[in-house]
Amino acid sequence: MTRPGHRAPDGYDQAAFPPFAVTVDVVILTMRDGRLHVLLVRRDADPYAGAWALPGGFKRPDETLDEAARRELREETGVVAPKHLAQFGAYGDPDRDPRTNVVTVAYLAVTPEVGEIHADTDASEARLWPVADAVRGLTLAFDHRRILSDAVDRAADQLEQTDLATAFVGDTFALSELQNVYQELWRADIDSANFRRSLTTPPQNPAAFAAPEPENYVEPTGRRAKAGRKGGRPPELFRAGPAWQTQPPVRRPRRPPRDD
Known part of the structure; x- marks a missing residue:
């Protein structure tokens, strides 16, 4: 059923506004051998072919942001999104993606076990990395080092505020x-x-x-x-x-x- 007033105004020109794409990126954190780990994928195509990145991708027109996050995580890593999956930030610097103007919505996911991991779609490899090694030692694609660092900071803050x-x-x-x-x-x-x-x-x-x-x-x-x-x-x-x-x-x- 169409909601009252839910229509474009007469004469609205969509071409008058610059287009941009929307993506989702998922920071999934877990503990392994007493250390904090993050799930990363190795990109199989340009841009940043061969670089490690957060699981994620473009939102489809017919899905919500949450649906896109769950789908991309499952498609690229084989991991089913855990119960704790929540948005924590949006990133829209105009030069963050060399393909086009892309705004990404970042998700924080936390789980005691990620389950079986296997790379698929546009990821050639998927594995858990110690967060300290990922932040300091890896060349992460796009602005994913910043997103990962922000996610860890958010999780650290929430330890004092939530369960x-x-x-x-x-x-x-x-x-x-x-x-x-x-x-x-x-x-x-x-x-x-x-x-x-x-x-x-x-x-x-x-x-x-x-x-x-x-x-x-x-x-x-x-x-x-x-x-x-x-x-x-x-x-x-x-x-x-x-x-x-x-x-x-x-x-x-x-x-x-x-x-x-």
Whole structure:
């Protein structure tokens, strides 16, 4: 059904305005071996043939931006978009793409496991890269280094404001896994004892005191992780508790970040 007033004005000349294209780019972050990683593809065609880039591409006229982001991620890498997929920025410098004037809408995606990765369409290779290596050591296509850096900064900020940290771990996790998320995104060393205390202490606010039972950030599952190759007692496994909806448990260290 046509919405009232949803039509071009009489005499509207589309050619009177300069054309531009719209693309989507997806920054998908995950933790692997205790380090923050990003999924990148190697471009198979010009511009920037052979360079690494964020998964993405042109939005089709008949799809929404969210649909385009999910499609491009799946087509280029074989990865199904995770639950946490959200816009975080738009980039429209007139010279950012040598083909034409292109505005890209950037998405941040977070997942504990990306699943099976395989390159397709206009990507010759797809793989996870440590974020630190990608930002400092790779020649990324277009303005993707800036977009990647902005995405990491956004994720780091959201650790203090939302429950984003829990999106990096599975349904059950060791506290050390969650601690690694904070340390990697904030590039800071966090004391393990203080971190554990922050997560096992209910939030100190009136809403929490009004609850019948204290709400916890983490709840023990009564199980332990599988024994590692180095031996020792396997770590206890937890699941996320309801207190994340009240306020995040950990404050960002107000000291210079580590240089790594």
